[in-house]
Amino acid sequence: MGARAVVLLSGGLDSATTLAVARAEGYTCHALSFDYGQRHARELESARRVAQALEAVDHRVLRLDLRAIGGSALTDDIEVPKGRSAAAMAEGIPTTYVPARNTIFLGYALGWAEVLGAQDLFIGVNALDYSGYPDCRPEFIEAFERLANLATKAGVEGTSRFRVHTPLIALSKAQIVLRAWELGVDFALTWSCYEPRADGRPCGACDSCLLRAKGFAEARLVDPVAAP
Amino acid sequence: MGARAVVLLSGGLDSATTLAVARAEGYTCHALSFDYGQRHARELESARRVAQALEAVDHRVLRLDLRAIGGSALTDDIEVPKGRSAAAMAEGIPTTYVPARNTIFLGYALGWAEVLGAQDLFIGVNALDYSGYPDCRPEFIEAFERLANLATKAGVEGTSRFRVHTPLIALSKAQIVLRAWELGVDFALTWSCYEPRADGRPCGACDSCLLRAKGFAEARLVDPVAAP
Numbered sequence: 001m002g003a004r005a006v007v008l009l010s011g012g013l014d015s016a017t018t019l020a021v022a023r024a025e026g027y028t029c030h031a032l033s034f035d036y037g038q039r040h041a042r043e044l045e046s047a048r049r050v051a052q053a054l055e056a057v058d059h060r061v062l063r064l065d066l067r068a069i070g071g072s073a074l075t076d077d078i079e080v081p082k083g084r085s086a087a088a089m090a091e092g093i094p095t096t097y098v099p100a101r102n103t104i105f106l107g108y109a110l111g112w113a114e115v116l117g118a119q120d121l122f123i124g125v126n127a128l129d130y131s132g133y134p135d136c137r138p139e140f141i142e143a144f145e146r147l148a149n150l151a152t153k154a155g156v157e158g159t160s161r162f163r164v165h166t167p168l169i170a171l172s173k174a175q176i177v178l179r180a181w182e183l184g185v186d187f188a189l190t191w192s193c194y195e196p197r198a199d200g201r202p203c204g205a206c207d208s209c210l211l212r213a214k215g216f217a218e219a220r221l222v223d224p225v226a227a228p
Numbered sequence: 229m230g231a232r233a234v235v236l237l238s239g240g241l242d243s244a245t246t247l248a249v250a251r252a253e254g255y256t257c258h259a260l261s262f263d264y265g266q267r268h269a270r271e272l273e274s275a276r277r278v279a280q281a282l283e284a285v286d287h288r289v290l291r292l293d294l295r296a297i298g299g300s301a302l303t304d305d306i307e308v309p310k311g312r313s314a315a316a317m318a319e320g321i322p323t324t325y326v327p328a329r330n331t332i333f334l335g336y337a338l339g340w341a342e343v344l345g346a347q348d349l350f351i352g353v354n355a356l357d358y359s360g361y362p363d364c365r366p367e368f369i370e371a372f373e374r375l376a377n378l379a380t381k382a383g384v385e386g387t388s389r390f391r392v393h394t395p396l397i398a399l400s401k402a403q404i405v406l407r408a409w410e411l412g413v414d415f416a417l418t419w420s421c422y423e424p425r426a427d428g429r430p431c432g433a434c435d436s437c438l439l440r441a442k443g444f445a446e447a448r449l450v451d452p453v454a455a456p
Contacts, residue, residue, distance in 0.1 A: 068290050093384070099338070099339035099340075099342040100335050102379065107331040108332060110331060111297045115327055139378050140379055147371040150362065151362060152328060153325055
């Protein structure tokens with residue numbers, strides 16, 4: 001068995017691909033998901049299936065109280081934007097931004113890694129096609145990595161040198177789709193939509209659905225979870 | 229009303245003093261506590277009473293799943309060390325260290341601050357009398373401050389410049405006791421013990437009780453919550 005890694009797994013296409021990459025690189029993967037009151041709790045069921053299919057040795061779902069803080073369309077009664085153009089998405093930070101989310105998620109991943117004796121964290125952030133979230137940029141990741149080595153017993157005692165791996169950070173959505181396909185990710189198990197329809201299918205209009213559709217179209221592959 | 233600040237409040241002497249400092253500096257204080265499965269959940273009741281006494285305008289207690297990660301005497305079935313000398317405490321990192329705790333706590337404080345439009349965070353860490361925790365040191369705090377300004381919408385858009393205030397970081401426990409006394413903190417409302425006795429009184433032997441007792445002794449004040 002390879003070195004242990006903690007992989008953040010939302011159940012979406014990007015995090016599933018990230019888990020597949022970590023596994024292909026030989027890591028023994030411990031997957032971590034969060035139930036934070038998100039509208040699209042459907043993604044947690046996908047996370048469970050993806051973790052199993054990609055042979056994570058452990059998968060934990062932590063319940064978080066992000067709703068108690070509020071401030072996001074993903075957790076509050078703020079409207080999820082629909083039907084936006086790529087140009088509109090590229091402008092500014094969307095309301096689906098959850099304040100400090102990746103700081104909190106990586107904080108938990110770091111804590112678990114320390115307990116496991118792991119020094120590798122994987123997160124499927126992507127700065128290219130969707131640069132709207134500040135905590136998906138390389139400078140954020142570098143700052144977190146620096147923090148991680150100051151924050152922990154393992155970092156301070158020098159028994160671990162934490163690294164945050166972001167294998168998708170410079171890929172387009174089409175490149176992510178192709179990478180997933182090469183690695184044998186079962187697309188049907190993944191879930192991207194922020195606000196599923198009443199019949200349980202993706203809305204096809206939120207930023208996440210639109211980016212996924214664009215990625216599959218450009219990669220010339222068919223998405224089994226496409227909106228009707 | 230002054231600028232808003234988010235103050236991490238455990239219910240112990242240090243965080244109560246920190247809240248008193250923030251208030252004395254004119255901030256409108258939003259207090260934040262965490263119910264993370266700690267042995268000494270008794271401190272949360274103290275946090276409520278301290279927040280009220282020191283006129284925080286809001287006090288939220290978030291439930292966290294730190295037990296799901298484990299790795300600490302404060303959340304697991306690991307023994308809390310008792311009766312240690314100051315020299316023993318100064319050596320290495322104690323088992324009461326909770327992996328990545330302050331990274332996670334400050335992550336939530338940052339998220340809440342962003343939602344509130346606040347840019348000031350207060351945390352009662354102390355590097356002098358109890359330097360055993362890596363995430364209580366100035367270099368950790370500086371790294372978090374840097375991260376905060378990269379992690380957030382407010383930081384990236386330049387509408388906020390987050391600061392992490394650590395008014396106690398260079399004080400001895402005796403100096404903290406005196407500062408609290410000057411600011412009118414009601415010592416009787418605070419709680420420090422890691423592992424309360426069955427009769428509800430402090431154990432008097434854990435690191436936290438011993439440090440508190442030393443602080444009061446050196447400050448020549450009487451602790452109303454002293455162990456029997």
